[in-house]
Amino acid sequence: MQNNDDDKLIKIDMGTLQSNVAPNKDSVLCLGIESSCDETSAAIVDSNRNVLSHIIYSQIPEHQKYGGVVPELAARAHILAIDTVINQTLQAAGKTINDIDVIAATAGPGLIGGVLVGWLAATGIAQATKKPLVAVNHLEGHALVPRLSATAANGIGAGASVDFPYLLMLASGGHCQILLVRGVGQYELIGQTIDDSAGEAFDKVSKMLGLGYPGGPIVDKRASSGNPKRFNFPRPLCDKPGCDFSFSGIKTAARIMLDKNTQPIDDAFINDFCASFQAAVVDCIINRLNHAMATDVVRAANPKTLVVAGGVAKNSAIRAAMENLADAHNMIFAAPPMNLCTDNGAMIAWAGIENWRIGNIVREPVAPRPRWPLTEL
Numbered sequence: 001m002q003n004n005d006d007d008k009l010i011k012i013d014m015g016t017l018q019s020n021v022a023p024n025k026d027s028v029l030c031l032g033i034e035s036s037c038d039e040t041s042a043a044i045v046d047s048n049r050n051v052l053s054h055i056i057y058s059q060i061p062e063h064q065k066y067g068g069v070v071p072e073l074a075a076r077a078h079i080l081a082i083d084t085v086i087n088q089t090l091q092a093a094g095k096t097i098n099d100i101d102v103i104a105a106t107a108g109p110g111l112i113g114g115v116l117v118g119w120l121a122a123t124g125i126a127q128a129t130k131k132p133l134v135a136v137n138h139l140e141g142h143a144l145v146p147r148l149s150a151t152a153a154n155g156i157g158a159g160a161s162v163d164f165p166y167l168l169m170l171a172s173g174g175h176c177q178i179l180l181v182r183g184v185g186q187y188e189l190i191g192q193t194i195d196d197s198a199g200e201a202f203d204k205v206s207k208m209l210g211l212g213y214p215g216g217p218i219v220d221k222r223a224s225s226g227n228p229k230r231f232n233f234p235r236p237l238c239d240k241p242g243c244d245f246s247f248s249g250i251k252t253a254a255r256i257m258l259d260k261n262t263q264p265i266d267d268a269f270i271n272d273f274c275a276s277f278q279a280a281v282v283d284c285i286i287n288r289l290n291h292a293m294a295t296d297v298v299r300a301a302n303p304k305t306l307v308v309a310g311g312v313a314k315n316s317a318i319r320a321a322m323e324n325l326a327d328a329h330n331m332i333f334a335a336p337p338m339n340l341c342t343d344n345g346a347m348i349a350w351a352g353i354e355n356w357r358i359g360n361i362v363r364e365p366v367a368p369r370p371r372w373p374l375t376e377l
């Protein structure tokens, strides 16, 4: 390891890892490692889009009592789990490290303590085995995983893939962006949140209602039996042109409504509140996607598929509304299966394969990055 005084980031000297030797096989095996937030995960995925094994160790119970992820605790938990998770992943696939062709790990963006744990583990394995290493952008993992495995009501059956270009709604705990995905490493930002992410809004509203962490799945479930018209949430920016989002106003409206509330906060209240909040988020997403589809750049690219990815892609109402939108625009709608929406090693392994295919492997020291916009790839 060497310290680079210019940017004060620790860089890893990759030594002999200079080659991208294509294994002479029909199918290439990639070990992917994810550790950017509160999941320690590894997976073995092949280039024919099979997931041979996939282990996700979730730290949710460790962070639950704090109502959110505590970065220092997350980093320590990754250190304790990483070896076991990697070993179990190899065992579950019936493979040894010698059978693996490509190593991939998240190199950012994310909580840097956690990113370092996974990245250093991957670097050590790659150096010891002299195998190619891919530094995966976590967001690219979310963005490309629909090409590994997508479920879609209209068009993409099991076993088919999502072709480039596609219009992507990337909605996660830390990001909310509309992107035109032209290819691996080719992302054009069409719109993004100017404040909170959608996932953050779900988590904060859940916390206000005392429902627990992570909030998205709980609010989603409560909303399914609630009345979305009972509470009047704002739809920020929806009366304005453009494709950007703002969720902090919806969150503040929730706070004010709860502070002023004089009605009993019973199950019906909570369900209706969640349904009304969720309906506002859905309306914002659909409004902004409609605007995105009307932009010159998207029209010129003419994407055939509308894709949702990231943890918030698990949301049933968002999936249903986006499917209707795709239908109305004669597009295919695609979403990853539920277990590949929130953070997971399979999406990192798949992004590893997609990058390896175009020769994008580590050839010089790589500094893991807490921030790493997709548009910088």
Ligand SMILES: Nc1ncnc2c1ncn2[C@@H]1O[C@H](COP(=O)(O)OP(=O)(O)OP(=O)(O)O)[C@@H](O)[C@H]1O
Binding pocket: 037, 109, 110, 138, 139, 142, 171, 172, 173, 174, 175, 198, 199, 200, 202, 203, 214, 215, 216, 217, 218, 220, 310, 311, 312, 313, 314, 315, 316, 341, 342, 343
């Ligand atoms: N059913 C759901 N409805 C809405 N939100 C959900 C649902 N399930 C999960 N989420 C939200 O998804 C988020 C977690 O997603 P993800 O793991 O992709 O985020 P992250 O990795 O922390 O952020 P990023 O990928 O931007 O770095 C949380 O905010 C969680 O509440």
Ligand SMILES: [Mg+2]
Binding pocket: 138, 142, 172, 173, 310, 311, 342, 343
């Ligand atoms: Mg994520």
